[in-house]
Amino acid sequence: MLSNTSSPLAARIGGRLLATALVALSLIGGLLVLEAPPLASAEDPECDVTDLGTLGGETQRLEATGRWTTEDCESAFRAGSDAHSYSFEVTETGRVRIDLLSSEADSYLYLLSGAGDRIADNDDGAAGVNARIERDLEPGAYRIEATTVGGRGRGPADFSLNVGYVEGCEPIDLGVLTAEADLTATGVWTVETCGSRIEATHPAYNYSFVLPAGGRVRIELTSEDGDPVLSLASPAGVIGANDDGAVGRNSRIEGYLPGGVYLIEATTYLQGDRQPLVADFELTVHLVDEVAAQNGFILKVEESLAPDVVIAGEPFVVDYRVGNVGGGDLPEDWFVIVYAIGPRAYADLEVEASETVWNAGASYHSSPELASATSTAIAPIEPIEVVLPRTGDSYVFLGAQLFQLVEDEGRYDNPGEFHGLWRNLRVLSGPIYGPVTVSVDGAEYTVEAADDEDGEVTTTVVSVADAEAEIEAFAEAKATYTAAVAETVLGGIFERPGLEGLWAADEALAVDIKNASSSTLLDIFAEEYERLIAESDLGEPPARREAIDPVEVEDFVLMVGNKAARQYASLAASWSALQEQIAGGEALSFEEAFALQAELAYAERILAPVATGANIVRAAREAEAGWADRRVVRMARGLAFEGACGADADERLDRFSALDAEIRAALPVFGYGVDAALCGALFVDGANSRFLARLAIESPGLTALNAPEVPEVEPVEPPPPPPYELRIIARLTEDGRVEHGVEFGSGFQILPTQRFLGTDARTGIWHITSEVELGGSSIGLVRARRLADGRIQLGFRDANGFNITPAIRFLPADLPVGSWLRSSVIEVPRPAAAE
Structure with missing residues (x-):
């Protein structure tokens, strides 16, 4: 079970330093019996005290049996419970374990000084519901109260009491740590293992080793089934402790240590009887070659960026910069997982090594905002989207971790190398804003949304004309909607990511959008599609013409983009006018807010995809490599991803299906833009519902204004079941x-x-x-x-x-x-x- 190297140096130094280290570790745990004011006293002249005898010398174990009859002496600490009292004397300092066992009752133990001062108590420290106290006891007189948890109402029960020294709790000498060989040990945590000197109910092993000269030491405690916890001490005191510092639930302590004797406690987060049936562990002590480590791959998350305030249930992005600050490249069979984690949230992405990625000194950013003088942007490094479901103060941890693919064995190795940064943030149930004045049906209202300490947002709507007036529910919903549009949409409308790629043409073209429903957007898209096809030479049936020229399709995509730019110019002018209106002190009306949301949905979901298609064509024509240019390929892939929602071609476009297939074949980017627009329209109804939900608006009347048209479906007789x-x-x-x-x-x-x-x-x-x-x-x-x-x-x-x-x-x-x-x-x- 143990790989052990003899330690003459440890012997020369002597046991005094090691004992001092043990004392230091025990002191931190607060486990030594020190003089202190009594917490409770068990003096009761009516209760007999049975003398167990003396523990020490040839007597290494004391035993007693008894029965709680429900008519025994009253417990000094648990009213309504029988108790038996015992005394014993310790003549030799040592680790003493007291077990109170019963198959019929839930036992409870109290350990007291000879004067009756309470030292410790325990419930369920042994197997099952049996009690155990394990401590380092100095010579002297002690008393025990053996009682129960359930009280006399549970009936009579037999018990046995065992008091004895625990063998095998002394530190195991691992030897001298050198650069040539690690020090290792293995063991098994069970309910019978010596208790930790910090948490006595948790099984633990103690090890010592000698470091001849100062150096960087890495100590790892690993277990497949247990939950390891490490502590490190020296004669000067406790150096540190760790839980989950290595891979998974494993533990690691790493740092520079001066030469000397050190004590390791290898324990587990789980109490003794809560261990799995098999809880093996392995301990490794390694002397780190610092020069070699510095010349290797060193993964670091250099910076992270996330909003200070987010909305519960709504996605937000975490940006970051991550790099290799070491002097060596990452081998090609290794890769890095960059991940973001928060309460009940996790998202990640994988970045493989290559000849040009993860080289020494490389640094990559997901956003220009986090770019350094030497960092670059690469395709795999993208912002990570996170959703936090609960309100209140929260966090997000941005980490990066190494993995190696072991192909022959079909598994991944994780050496535990990872790094990350924490960011604290606040999660609200909805947006906060105001107070802001809005107009609904000719009346003005002041609206304010404020959060409490738990992140719950409450919206108040007050009539400007009469602050005490009761407001009708539909009017209150409209006012809340209008205020939210004014404060959370209109103010930063031109910075929205969904409008990226759109540009305003010099000549504006008005477009009428009655609401933001999917049926409305699809109707407009179909009408525009038919009109543009008719205006182009592509309108002739393919069967009566030569094969379609891709250049001709490129011209068509550019024409569509230019028309989108003209319509966007009209919309942008309207939004700018509304911004000026509010800046001038005039209230935004519900009708204006509702129209703005419809226009924004059309711009982001219909105009933006087709404008992006035109941008891609323009970029391909400008690039020396044409459509093979890397930037062009990346742009095309992004548009294809937007249209990869699986939406079927809308029935409004059915009569163009044959022509659409030919155009797509000639220029796939055309199809990407059409599909992205269809996907955008398909999901707009859900976006409308979420907008109302984040404002806590439950108004059937308001919901109905954006409801999509539902075509009447004739009942169809279901087909017969297959044979x-x-x-x-x-x-x-x-x-x-x-x-x-x-x-x-x-x-x-x-x-x-x-x-x-x-x-x-x-x-x-x-x-x-x-x-x-x-x-x-x-x-x-x-x-x-x-x-x-x-x-x-x-x-x-x-x-x-x-x-x-x-x-x-x-x-x-x-x-x-x-x-x-x-x-x-x-x-x-x-x-x-x-x-």
């Missing part, structure tokens, strides 16, 4: 009869109750089995008859009484005994089809 596909099976039994049944494609067989064709069956006469039942209903029966040449013919009669003849239907005259033979597949109508 069962099965085979008839038959085999010869040892008594000469032939057994019959059916078998489905999955191998599932059904054998009717009456299924044997006798040896005396007349030639040429059909015989039938009993019903073949599936799911409580009959699907038919098997037919069979003997032929004059000795063969057997198979058939099936369905539940409607129709005979079904398989293509392969004859069994040979010389049937093998015991082997199932099968017909070809037949289709049998389901019972519903037979009604």
